[in-house]
Amino acid sequence: MTTTISNSKIRADISSNGAELISLKKSKTGKEYIWNGNPEFWAKHSPTLFPIVGTLKNNSYLYNNVEYHLSRHGFARDNFFEIIQQTNNEIVFSLKSNDETLKKYPFQFELQIKYTISENALHVTYNVFNNNDVQMPFSIGGHPAFALEKEFENYSLTFEADETLEYYPLENDLLLNQSSLINLEKKTLPLTYSLFENDALVFKQLKSKNIQIVENNKPIFNFNFNDFPNFGIWTKINAPFICLEPWVGYADTVSANGNILEKEGIILLEPKKNTTFTFSITIL
Template sequence: MNTTITNSRLKASIKHAGAELFSLKDNQNKEYIWEGNPDFWGKHSPVLFPIVGTLKNNTYKIGEKEYELPRHGFARDMEFELIEKTENSAVFSLQSNEETLKKYPFEFELQLIYTIEETTLDIQYKVINKSDTKMPFSIGAHPAIALPEKFENYAFEFEKEETLKYYLLENDLISDKTKVLETTNNLVPLDYKLFKNDALIFKTLESNSLTILEDSKPYIKVDFEDFPSLGIWTKVKAPFICIEPWLGYSDTANNSGNLFEKEGILILDAHQEFNSKFSIQIL
């Protein structure tokens, strides 16, 4: 099943499977979200929960008990329930169940709240800890922006001038190796060579937004003020770019395995809720 929300400027369509945004069109019917061709990557904009990235050996511990979780967690592969709908907004909910408790021993509710205002789509995450104990988690976004022109016709512009230090992945884990993304007049021209070692992972940024330019003109802006970390990723020759606001990231090679000690993890107190939001603005 799918749900569509609209206003006079935008139309967004969301699958109930994974509560995944799969289409964002302007009033000229131009599509801004990657189509999901599996020859490159069969997703569009999955939610990453209750982890972001990869665990060391795909396992973690709570106390002495070991659990397995796949890359980016399980929420993206589960069916959400539509619990509220207006013309320009929709709320989707995923509740913990027997299946999730085997992989992640916490009772929770995850809500994704989509709202269109003018030319902006807001995507809010609400995490509710229904357990009687503290709950460790990460959450992140993975929207793939469609790039209809040649890849080299696009560039990034970060909100602030800063040293763009990113971490390299080794065997899908965060290594100690870093590089600096070179800028020219605060711009980063897109080049597939940037992604030869997989994603660019920024643990911290001063910028709270990033603008994609198409032929030197503003195309899309992604705001991620609530998210300290950012991933940027594509596949060679793929006509999309993923701008990924994250709260958390892959394990480091020396991670202890204890989820409460994981670098970048969030800890939510019993019966409390956590909210964060990012937005995609059509320019």
């Protein structure tokens, strides 16, 4: 089931399957900003990554000396979410732990995803509830893919801060311990497919908390991720989209020991507590 929220400036379509954003358009012109999910390249649009981000070493982890198995990016994106609140410009989805999730992730949780439209901005809020009497380890992240109408090299990313980008390369989906650097020119990263020959660019930290996608020197939209300490940028070679991925956590390193409580980047949420993270897309 797909549900629409809208105002006079933008409209968003969200699927109950994974509570996934599948369309974001200007209301008047119908211009589309989200990737169409063509399976020739990548069949998703904007999945939510939970309760892990990226890949676990051997696709498994240890908790209380018991081994559990989780596939890349976790299971939220493959589950049906219930709508628990809806107005013309806001909708809240909910996924609660169940018998199937407990086999992979032995914690009682609720994940709420709220989409809110305000003027020309879409705000996406993750609200994670720990319904256990113990700490709950988790990571969470967004994976929105933005459609690019022109050739890939017509686009660039403008960062809020003047910084040198330090990223961690992937090897068999795991992070290497040695980082590499990308120098920006006037805060700008021109997009080329060669940047992604070894998969995503993974940043454990960025000074910038706002990035613009720019088409031929004209900004298209702002992407704000104040609440997220980590970030990924990704595309498939020759695909007409770019993913900007705000994360809390990231893939295992090649030297990870498998203990989920000691996983680099993991959040340990206190019992009976909840925490929220918001990112925003502002159409220009």
